[in-house]
Amino acid sequence: MMSRSIWLVSGVHLGTVKKDDNVCFSLQPMTRWYIASNQTTKNTAPAEGDENATDRSSYHHGDLRRALIEAAAGLVEESGPAGFSLREVARRAGVSHAAPAHHFGSTKGLLTAVASEGFELLTAAMRQARHGVEDPADQLRAVGRAYVSVSLGNAGHAAVMFRSDIVDHDDEFFAACGLDSYGQLQQTIEAIRDTYNPDLDVELVCKLVWSTAQGIVTLHSDFGPLDERRDVRTLELTQLLDGLVDLLLDGIRPR
């Protein structure tokens, strides 16, 4: 039996598995090599005719894992992580109430898969945003916008990605996806260091920017009502991001 090389969207090689390998990241076969794979067979959905067929007539769904992740993300987007339920996900996918648990083990397993996919989307968007931009400052701006764009465009994923009580942090695939995203930011900050300030503490800035971005996205929905109460203009997310970059580069004190 041939072995398969496992790659993340971002190009990181996770390892190889042979048949009957019981590796830790065997939980997400669908999403893992769906972009970068120089090997063997891809994991394609078999049925092409019945596309959006949740009303499948066959016993087997075809790509239930994918459908469950999408249903889960949609449900979280609508009802928040608190309103999430495995049974509702199953209902939306048109399968029995225990089907999700078979694929993901538990609630945590499914949400971990959603979160992992969120990081994959984020990594891809960040890479694409950086591509072809020379000025590191502009790169950072672009990365920030990509971050916001992914978070707003995939609210279900975003709502889950940083909730350590809901997600399994020991999951290898999840951790790899997270590190991948972090790497994109890190490369950007390193470019800034090389261009602007060789003494820059990359690690520190990375964590600050990451925290801020996460905070901005998380709190954005809270700021709205808050601003209304105070009768204050509401800042757009992009304004916040650009403001952050400007402040980080030049500081509060005028030159």
Next chain:
Amino acid sequence: MMSRSIWLVSGVHLGTVKKDDNVCFSLQPMTRWYIASNQTTKNTAPAEGDENATDRSSYHHGDLRRALIEAAAGLVEESGPAGFSLREVARRAGVSHAAPAHHFGSTKGLLTAVASEGFELLTAAMRQARHGVEDPADQLRAVGRAYVSVSLGNAGHAAVMFRSDIVDHDDEFFAACGLDSYGQLQQTIEAIRDTYNPDLDVELVCKLVWSTAQGIVTLHSDFGPLDERRDVRTLELTQLLDGLVDLLLDGIRPR
């Protein structure tokens, strides 16, 4: 029947209520005026003898609301918001399974009370931290440390304060507490503006700092394992905070 003046810990006057007034913030009588109240009776716990007596023998608990909030905060601290359950809170307080719902209406109600108390603690800590510090930059540093200190010392509260799906954002008391905390930060940033840069966009900086602080605290537990994986030194929270202040003041580009 006399009327009562309602004050927040922070000194903000919320309004007055008469008997039988069905005001929106009638849900949290215990916490509301427990510091600043220039009127009438305070809401004191009647029983002094049986202090930590969850094994009360009397039918009435005495200060069940308080006990429930504490039990809830403790439970969240142990199991995270996902592991929270009204019945477990009731169990810890030694009362029947439906008692919490009577006081707080629902899960959301109890968690909203916890979150509100978290903001009260935060406001008090921030105010105390600012007190007597002249240099606005030092003030900001002090406020940041207070923020971190409160978040780490009250992990249960902190884990709930920004989760908009778990907490009732329309609750007037909660909103007032949040605005109060925000006000403390705002005053600090205004001082920085007055001292360092009259053109500073206070609103922007406030939101950025708030987001960053929240992000730092939220992600702190995630950064640890992440750093281990990358074999990188772990930054202390205070280092992050101080680094943030320095960067905000002077920026990345050297002068």
Next chain:
DNA sequence: AGATGGATCTTGACATCATCTAGATAATCT
């Protein structure tokens, strides 16, 4: 082609949970 093993999904059951209603008990007001 036919059998076999494994993966996929269903069914049923169980304990737990939030919430609702009705009732019991204590405190307060008049």
Next chain:
DNA sequence: AGATTATCTAGATGATGTCAAGATCCATCT
């Protein structure tokens, strides 16, 4: 003292996560 209100309990209901056992389909081997 009597009535009213606030506090808490008890029971019931529907929904949920998880487990175990079974049904169905698919891939592989002979």
